[in-house]
Amino acid sequence: MTSLLDQTRFSESIYKPTMARIVDINDLTALDRLFTVELPDGVYLDHQPGQFVKVSVLGVGEAPISISSSPSRTRQTFELAIRKVGDLTGVLHDLQAGAMVGIRGPFGQGFPMDRFKGKNLLFIAGGCGIAPLRSLINQVLDDRGSYGHMQILYGSRSAADLMFKDELHEWENREDVELLLSMEKADIDWPACTTGYVTHLFPQIELDPRNTIAVIIGPPVMYKPTIAQVRNKGIIEGNIWLSFERRMKCGVGKCGHCQINHIYVCRQGPAFQYQHVKDLQEAM
């Protein structure tokens, strides 16, 4: 068995994708679909939560997509939650189960799970930021004993935009998870749902700032106000983690598109410790 990364790295070209089969497609929202992808025999995806793969449709193009499934669950199949926003994602949404897609990766730095062990975790997702965060959440749930208290704040536009509703219910029903939702239009019957942005949830949570790690993933506009709230709770910069999205062509630190100042998001990120990026003007 080889890992996909080795397959990518040691294939004759780092740009050559491994062809993998889409085995299942499920609607998440009107714009988002969950693709379950199966690697060819003998290849497994050995990823960290927070890492991404480059997904391609031959003849259309390639895009970076976060791995949404947890490494603790499967090795030969993995899940990608993809939003239809443009060219490639539009074509991906038209595919049927059974179609082949190209995969390279996994690339980038994920979240350092070892450093999170024993800590309380505050997960904050905005919009489709829940897709990469889900990988992390499920990883923690599968090894629940190794981590402390777990809080999930998820901000969404409306009920129709909520992704992974079944799992949300599961998390909601667990004793050891505290899940809070915010919606700009709170049109759903949910035990803990607040009207507004994800930042409006902070007054409702209690946490121990010295022992809590915060992980924030969402659209560009969300970072500054959310970090302010997290800092407000007393969490130090070194305990705040983020993930960034940028335009990326190569995924391997060459093409220059994802650069934030001197940093290549595809190599040093997409997961970053806040203190390493807070002074970069182009970061947020």
Place this chain on the structure above:
Amino acid sequence: MQPAKILPKSAFPGWIDFLKRSYTVVGPKAMHGQTVFGEIETADDLTLEYNQSVIPPKKYLVPQREVLIEYKLDGTEVEAKFNEEATVVFGVHTCDLHAIKLLDLIFSKGFTDQHYAAHRDNTIIIGYECLTTCGPESFCRSMGTASAPESAYDLHIIDMGSDYFIQIGTERGEALFTGYDGVFTATEPDYARMNGTLSDKWQRFPYRLDVDVTEIPDLLAESYHSDHWQELADICLACGMCTQVCPTCYCFDIRDEVDVTLSVGKRVRSWDSCQIDSFALVAGGHNFRETRAARQRHRFMRKGKYQFDATGMVGCVGCGRCATACLVDITPIKTFNELYRRQQQQPEEVEA
């Protein structure tokens, strides 16, 4: 290092003919008052005494357009494509040799880019020592690139009047003489003459930078919030010519091209430019470097600092190409000197 060779100029055309038998030979050619690297048929086509070529010889290592993979759309065949053409690049200026050294570092760092490596493996680089500057825009001496870096060339030519003194950089460089008998091994007096030629050249190379090159990374780090970027942005056309002609710019785009019957296609890499509006645009319409000021800053920060952080080499080699190309006269010399002037002024302003 292998002892150098002496090639009488009279034997030079014969050597080119000899090389043509096994290689595609390219080099600087005069073209409508400019110099352009292109294929050489005979030694007559070469103009070794030239001012900077429009596009640097990087085009032989990172072509403007290059097929990375070819495939059938149904996924049954996916094949990586590599350069296989054995090429000799003649007459690479010393600044461009430095630039190639930088590209070598970039494309081997982290993940090795095998397509670059294939070009590099098949391309033999013959440097050419500059004995005069390349016209008003170049500033190689200021950037420390007016002499050849050892690791970038296979052979390096120094014009000594009636002969060429040829330094050997690699074995495959030396092998270009295997089977050719018009060349001699350099002797003591040849070395002495060569040293004389080299030490004479410096008087013809002025310093143009007001700050020492080793201070450039710090200067730029401190200039991140300078107003100067906006001043450059006011005149910048965002045409991207500066990055296209730069020997150390390598950013690229990758696109798929499909034949009209939708059966076969290829994934193609082509040069891109951080000066173009859409370079950092992402889905949803968010542009991470929307203003021309941010883009000009990024360009100069890359040259002066980011590439230095990544490779230990300053990313500008002082060739002056971008200055020649830019229609509104944005130049590294003027920019670096202006940033320096402001940096020097600042403490006084604070005091006053």
Place this chain on the structure above:
Amino acid sequence: MKPKIAFFDFTSCEGCQLTVVDSLQTNVGLLDMVEIVQFREAMTEKGTDYQIAFVEGSCTRESDEDRLRAIREQADVVVALGACAHLGGINAIRNIYSIDEVRDEVYGDKGEWYETYQPRPIDAVIAVDAVIPGCPIDRDEFIAVVTQVLQGREPRIPDHPVCIECKLNETVCMYLRGEICLGPISRAGCGAICPKYGFGCVGCRGMISNPNLESMEEVLEQYGRTLEEARAKMSMFLTYQTLEEGES
């Protein structure tokens, strides 16, 4: 089922349609992929059931508008083919004269014989889904756009200046040759073919969406050219746009 495509011509030189025919030289496979149901320049049949319409030429009279609207009604995708359709192009040069002047000066006493009004791009009349710019269009771009439409993708054209492609050609800049060139503000995609063959860009593909016009004026000044000269050059293809701007 093969998508049905149709070509329509309005006021134009039909050079773009000819370029379509020429594109077959290297892409004859196109004929297997689509069913061409109308192409007056090249075929007799006139099918009215089509999904993709390519429209060449400017709208130059009242009755063109109805024809355009009918096309829009039928087609799922309408593509403007070439500068005449995309910009008004050459045909709009005469817009600097009022229509009455045109009647008096140009028609004379025969003014009543022929219907005409101020030429305009087709998107002044109907919504357009994609454009293939240029005078004439670029063959490869035509094929690329068709391919993208066949793939169900939205075609995209470059939005950066011609200069970038011009440098790749290693052409001596027209300004250094004492000529004027609109490259710095014009949309690339043509391979900078005009400067390559010694003629300053005339902007036949339209302007980029974010040109630095002030700086362009400085370039002109620096190279001893005048704004009037640049305007004259722009008037070849961009008269309609310039006049619109002047009005707003």
Place this chain on the structure above:
Amino acid sequence: MTTNVKVDVHHLTRVEGHGNIVVNVVDGSLEQCELQIVETPRFFEAMVKDRPYHETSHITSRICGICAGGHATTSLRATENALGIEPTEQTVLLRKLNFFGEILDSHVLHVYMLVAPDYLGLGSVIPLASTNPEVVLRALRMKKLAGDVCEAICGRHTHPIGMTVGGFTHFPQRADLEALREQLIASRPDLEATVELYSTLSLPAFERETEYIALRKPDEYAFIDGMIASTDGGEWPLSAYQSVTNEYNVPHSSAKHTKNQRDSYMVGAQARFNVNYDLLHPKAKEAAEALNLRPKITNPYANAAAQVVEIVHSIEEAIVLTEELLERGVQWEEPVKPTRLTGEGVGACEVPRGILFHHYVYEEGFAVKANCVIPTGQNLANIEADMRELVPTILHEGEDAVTLKLEMLVRAYDPCISCSTHLLDVEFVE
């Protein structure tokens, strides 16, 4: 015999531009017989007004995408004559080579893609792609060759770039010319196949002798410059073109009609063949032999066959010319500068469809007056005369057949309608 026939071909297909054929026979008598040109007037003469002299060729090339090179060349010759410019020998040779590309491109388009389908009973060339792919591929190959000739000289076929007043702004490299020569020579089998194809087609039997007008030069089959010559006798200098064309307006056409010594005359490949047969390349004469063509041809349907002869002529002459250019070498030359900026001049070329005139008046380098007389305009009266004579002889064949034969007739002339729509009355001060 019922003799009510109504033909109304709205927007004739497989021609360049918009035209309608309207024929109305009531009780056996021809009430109406018109080729209506319904293209909107383009006002090119007005467009070049007030423009600098070096732009006129770029604007007038946009009169027609098919004979863009012809318009550009004619325009350049008119401007050069107006401004006292004598182009160099090299310029003359390069322009000629480009012109062969132009003729080839247009003729291949016409004989293969526009005319041939009629004889094969098809609506277009597209079905041929599956039934006779080799014919379509051959046509595309020959068109590509034509395009490559133009590309090497001036950048592209439609709207040439590298030609300018007084010379060129771009020059082919030796390697370009060598490649062209190889391609031209390699196309000879395609030439033979083209001649063979046309020798098998049977043209409708119809003869109507008329006046044939073309440019003539003493030593070559004229395409650029020359004297205006007529098969009815007479030779005129270009400056006298208006007394040859005698343009007049008719209400059913946005293109003007012309007449010379009779009520109408014909221009184009057939007219050139009739006027200049003696100067054809020997291989072209052989082709004419194979096609059974001898001067003077009086069946207008044979115009396409005459074009086939010219295809052979163009390729053979282009080979000769390329060799000559390779031998003398092509130098970078600055365009010849005008000797005056105020002046008047006429230029004429035999573009694919016949003789084309451009006529300009410049003041201080800016165009103040312009006039273009286009081949299709000159043929319109003749086409209608043919129609009037033809219709009564074929009425018995029924409406469909009449329609088809009339369409084929008009198409045989290879009309270029968008070219010909110009209405500007220009008074020239003598």
